[in-house]
Amino acid sequence: MSDLDALMKEQQAPVTAPLDIVPAVPAKDRAPAPRLPKLVTGSRRALFAALLAVAVGCAGLGLLVALQVGRLVNGAAVLPAAVGIAALVLLLGYGRYQERVLAEKLGQHYVAQLRVGLISHSMLASKVPSLGITVARASNDLSSVRNWVAQGIAPMLAGIPLVAISMAGLWMLHPVLALALGLPVLALAGALLLLAGPAFERARTLRRHRGNLAARIADTVAASSAVVAAGGVARELARVKASGQKVMDAAVHRARLAAVLRALSLGMPLLATALVVLLARHAQLDAGQIATALTLLGLCAAPVGEWGRIVEYRQNHRAAARIIAPLLEEEGELSAGPPLREDARHAAAQIQAERVSGVWLRGITLEGRPVPELLAEPGARIRMTGGDARVRAQLFGVLATARTPDGPVLGNLGSDASNRAAGYVVAGAIPAAVEEKKRRRLIGAAFGSMLPERGTVLRALRYRRPEASPAKALALAARLGLDTARLEHGENTQLRRGGMPLDAAQRAGLMVARAVLGSPALLLLNDIDSHLDAAARRELEAMLQGYRGVVVVGSDADWCSGYREWNLDGPQAPAEGAEGLSAAAR
Template structure:
């Protein structure tokens, strides 16, 4: 009664057959190429036993239904005084009390077993679905944390949210209510029809033909259900993205006085979503109608053909009652299976979306990559290029130096520091710290060696303490006290209602921009990282608090890369890297730049006094 998921490399991983490996795009790193992660198998490790239990439940339900049918047949024939498959002769005789008692008790037991197994099926199938979707969610999140933020930024926020909400819900429903129901109902229907054929071959074959016709009709409308599911998901994704962006940037539309315009825009998207959902409901309704029609047709066929068989003397009246009883049981399963096709189509669309996300290449790292050992802080950038951002950049920062990275907007300053910190890999070229290629070492060790503060790295929802200690959750009190004094957090924390336990809100929205900047800087310098990257860290600080950056740099014992537009900060640096249009155009000391005509002109352009 329900279609299987489409045959494709993506579907094979979903249904249990391993997908063919695909090599991830090479980035020139020494780490070996790895296949992209695959969607966990629905009937994979940890779920096979539970799936077997569902099959057992299906067998139990079928046996209970067959038991009801056979007891009904026996009781009906006994009451009518007939026996065997053919109509008997003679008038009805009163059955003894013991026979009736046995029949009634047997029927009651079969009904109770069937009811208990239906409840157990629902519980076990939900456990199966939840176990599966938990594994898928973990796979998605692990991949999310391995993909460069630059790459994720190119994806729509609504589409990303759909993967962790709508798509996972569709996959869970398919496993818990689709695949589980298909397995249980498939076993139960097969055994029930077999039992019906054993009672009367013509009756069993007739009901079987009706079921096959119903399944064929369901398969015929599967492409329609797939199309409506895809359109519905795409439009819901767009609406989710629109609403999410407006929620996070509501101050912009309010300041611009565009409330009515944006309301109309969201309204148009809502209308498109509504239309798509109605189309999807229409397709799903057709599948349910086919299931309902098949169920009615099966019962009617059992009644009509059974009557003909009784007339022909090939079946007893009790057989007809038993056949109608089994057909009624099949009707319940068929109605359930009417939704399986709907679950399958939605899950297939969700699976395709998840597969596309998992195909985004992560930063490649060898499983056995050694930790990087940073002692001096020598940074070497060798012929690094990144499409649309950097072009053949070669530069060197000596250990312990303070480097000011300057240039006009869009020059590639932040991208260069991201490449050094291995937040993104270049298309070509190499970055070495203390002579060690950062791509040949574990990401965790590289990230722990580098502290970064940037407006593009907002605070996380949670307490002030959680945000400050995020890089080093188990930092000792002495180090935390040092950073607190250095970044002037005493006054900040003292002004908050719950002190260190104050929740900063999503993105730090409960704090001012300046307060967020101070916590971000504290987070970066905690633990004295060997390399400190401050990417316009002082952008939201007032003149008084901007001195925090000066204190942090003065206290820092390692190498520092400082992206800045502040003239005083540049002048206090040891060396200046000047970038323009993705190219490194000048490397000099602040004194050289300020005393040469070309350097002065360049500084006037990118670092206003």
């Protein structure tokens, strides 16, 4: 048995061990929980370094301002001291401005990376979440991440150096004054640490209710026509209102704890100020030293007062990361694909060298049932029958994407039956082993469940083949029921919300024209003909009669009744004629 055969069997082998005999994995041996991608990496390193430098610089400027105030109170020349203080304050204000801008750049750059990963996961994953949950993750959850980076990390970087430098300045004035600031800061840090856990749990609860509300709204709007027809508007609005009430209650519950966090943070500077005044009087400090100490405390008040908000942002970020991180980790595996062994790469290259132009699929299992083998030479027209609509839709998805719910479909076409592995080969290539550009040239698909993406009509028509002639694409679409000359903005009409303003027949014509454009080696049409008008169906039937590649249709209409049947309920037939498939293309 070849290494490729062993690899395929390993990938497809079912897990038969019952759950009750699986040994528990010790905590120390468990795989670490998924984590979000690194924040400080690539071009973000420079942003983070600049942010840290600005924070330290602002802390130093604050100390200089406090010293200048002390000199002024002790009788220094008024004009030079006032000019110096004004200049330092302007520099400090500019530093705070730069700090805010750099923090926003850092947060937006990071969130942009996560957003792309989430959308990629929604398109590639076998189990796609509802539209509402996807939107909630790409908005609310990513907002939590952005708030932590831009409004959590940045104030923390600003506050810690400022407190440390202020304590050093107070120590120079009198060691006991440093304790007046240090002890309240330590007490605040301890209180915030104790409240961080409950804040995290309340953030998770609110996030869960928000996701449920978003999913309910999306599903209700999508089913609006059926709801109105069944007289259920009031009933569905009541359910939306109930879900919204849960969000409101969870938000208020979280706000109570957030208010405690912020009250503690704002109260700490007041406590430190009172202690400094009492200790300064006890230590008999002069007016200039007291003015310097109070100025330092005033500078610390703003960033330390944000620590409660920082804890809140951090827990919201953790709650969002708990959901987002596993999805992004899975997306990385899906987009990269499985690591192909060298013999698999060689097999794919060898198949391509044989210039096989047909389609061969064997050994695939869906929902625990084997799929009958498909062997088709160029020009074959096949109608998929048997099974239920859901299973047929899944199999069409496998053919279109070369991916099953368990992962990509690899294949190996050899003349020796003992070397044949379960997999999928079309036009001499393994679709799972080739890049997207090549796969879209090999395969064209139009399903009744498909909707065009946002953009112009012409872009949607040439989505598979961007290099195709616009005139050819538009003429093909016109034959199939989409005459762009009748649209208000012609080929530049913007498509939104799943293909609006096109009607169902025009959208179907667009998707079929896109699939046929360029005559791919494998053309897949599932439940799309019923959406075409009568004239477009006749045109499609005529096109397919002389089609050079393999056509697989999922339809019960009479126009394809003469096609060769691929019965999903039939027996698993042997792969007879595989050698003939290779010879036919030579």
